[in-house]
Amino acid sequence: MRRSSAETKTVILAAARERFAADGYDKATIRAIAADARIDPAMVMRYFGNKEKLFAAAAEFDLELPELASELAGAGLVRHFLRKWEADEGLQVLLRTGVTNEAAAERMRTIFGGQVLPFVVRITGDPAGAPLRASLVASQLLGLALSRYILKFPPMVAASEEELVARLGPTIQRYLTG
Amino acid sequence: MRRSSAETKTVILAAARERFAADGYDKATIRAIAADARIDPAMVMRYFGNKEKLFAAAAEFDLELPELASELAGAGLVRHFLRKWEADEGLQVLLRTGVTNEAAAERMRTIFGGQVLPFVVRITGDPAGAPLRASLVASQLLGLALSRYILKFPPMVAASEEELVARLGPTIQRYLTG
DNA sequence: CCTTGATGCCAACAACCGTTGACAAAGGAG
DNA sequence: CTCCTTTGTCAACGGTTGTTGGCATCAAGG
Numbered sequence: 001m002r003r004s005s006a007e008t009k010t011v012i013l014a015a016a017r018e019r020f021a022a023d024g025y026d027k028a029t030i031r032a033i034a035a036d037a038r039i040d041p042a043m044v045m046r047y048f049g050n051k052e053k054l055f056a057a058a059a060e061f062d063l064e065l066p067e068l069a070s071e072l073a074g075a076g077l078v079r080h081f082l083r084k085w086e087a088d089e090g091l092q093v094l095l096r097t098g099v100t101n102e103a104a105a106e107r108m109r110t111i112f113g114g115q116v117l118p119f120v121v122r123i124t125g126d127p128a129g130a131p132l133r134a135s136l137v138a139s140q141l142l143g144l145a146l147s148r149y150i151l152k153f154p155p156m157v158a159a160s161e162e163e164l165v166a167r168l169g170p171t172i173q174r175y176l177t178g
Numbered sequence: 179m180r181r182s183s184a185e186t187k188t189v190i191l192a193a194a195r196e197r198f199a200a201d202g203y204d205k206a207t208i209r210a211i212a213a214d215a216r217i218d219p220a221m222v223m224r225y226f227g228n229k230e231k232l233f234a235a236a237a238e239f240d241l242e243l244p245e246l247a248s249e250l251a252g253a254g255l256v257r258h259f260l261r262k263w264e265a266d267e268g269l270q271v272l273l274r275t276g277v278t279n280e281a282a283a284e285r286m287r288t289i290f291g292g293q294v295l296p297f298v299v300r301i302t303g304d305p306a307g308a309p310l311r312a313s314l315v316a317s318q319l320l321g322l323a324l325s326r327y328i329l330k331f332p333p334m335v336a337a338s339e340e341e342l343v344a345r346l347g348p349t350i351q352r353y354l355t356g
Numbered sequence: 357c358c359t360t361g362a363t364g365c366c367a368a369c370a371a372c373c374g375t376t377g378a379c380a381a382a383g384g385a386g
Numbered sequence: 387c388t389c390c391t392t393t394g395t396c397a398a399c400g401g402t403t404g405t406t407g408g409c410a411t412c413a414a415g416g
Binding site for chain 2: 023024026027095096098099100105108109112131132134135136138139140141142143144146147148150151152153154155156159163167168170171174175
């Protein structure tokens with residue numbers, strides 16, 4: 001089959017995101033990604049250079065933290081995070097990979113410092129205590145993703161979005177303002 | 179060098195725990211573990227059969243959740259968890275590996291159901307709401323380990339044990355009793 | 357002493373990985 | 387039509403992995 005180069009590039013990227021999100025960096029092989037995209041492994045190299053660059057492209061994403069009123073920030077953050085997780089595979093890629101790959105961990109630190117921390121400063125208006133507050137928020141949200149989507153603890157999987165927002169929202173709120 | 183078979187077995191196991199904890203399942207190769215133990219890779223196979231069985235032996239551990247008064251359970255749990263993490267590599271092994279290895283994830287679910295959940299029931303005396311409460315507790319503790327020891331968010335690394343207990347203790351307490 | 361069993365090392369296997377270069381086919385430009 | 391760029395396939399490379407079987411080496415029992 002013959003496609004435009006832009007088309008195949010996005011097809012490869014989509015397959016890569018799925019594989020990296022499901023299997024992590026090492027187990028997501030170029031050959032498997034190429035097979036998913038119904039294409040020769042050599043094409044992946046042609047369009048992305050090497051595996052690391054392909055991963056960098058697949059892990060590219062934006063948290064898109066919304067503007068929220070201070071009093072609703074906790075619940076809003078939890079809801080936004082849950083939906084972001086299911087809509088954009090970038091976060092899944094980073095979490096699955098960041099645990100065994102230092103480059104991905106570094107990227108998560110960058111996202112934390114460049115997006116989460118400013119968000120917390122914006123909400124609380126307290127630059128002094130913000131770093132620790134922000135990392136407490138991040139720890140709870142990442143723990144949520146870990147136990148619900150990766151380790152799949154049954155009660156966490158069974159819980160509805162509303163239930164999780166109701167339980168975790170106040171916690172995040174306290175980390176932000178307390 | 180010639181040792182007793184029991185000695186070499188424990189030497190191999192110690193090296194395996196370190197490697198699995200630091201690198202995760204895939205990157206911790208039999209050859210690297212054997213090199214750490216100053217031994218031939220073939221010895222690892224002789225004593226443990228194959229890599230999966232070696233991993234199972236390395237990931238064997240007990241959370242040893244203490245008896246705690248209900249009012250102090252939150253702070254006590256955080257402190258116990260932090261110290262356990264640093265003293266026993268078993269937890270590190272499981273977290274580093276459970277993200278990309280389904281067998282390790284299954285093991286974490288077993289520990290959750292067999293140790294954390296009964297602990298929560300014991301503390302709260304409420305079997306009905308316990309599963310969700312227990313997984314909220316687990317999510318916050320795992321998020322703590324993830325952001326502090328694996329992803330190494332700077333504010334989380336810089337925080338002292340006391341500070342973390344003071345911040346996270348009340349959260350856990352609320353998940354348990356609220 | 358010799359025998360026997362346990363302990364350890366070495367070389368090699370098959371499978372898989374990322375990566376490369378040469379070659380085929382398709383399609384638009386002249 | 388011919389030419390040439392783009393798109394795709396194929397086979398192979400060097401390296402690493404888990405795993406295996408054969409061979410050396412040591413210690414103890416007779």
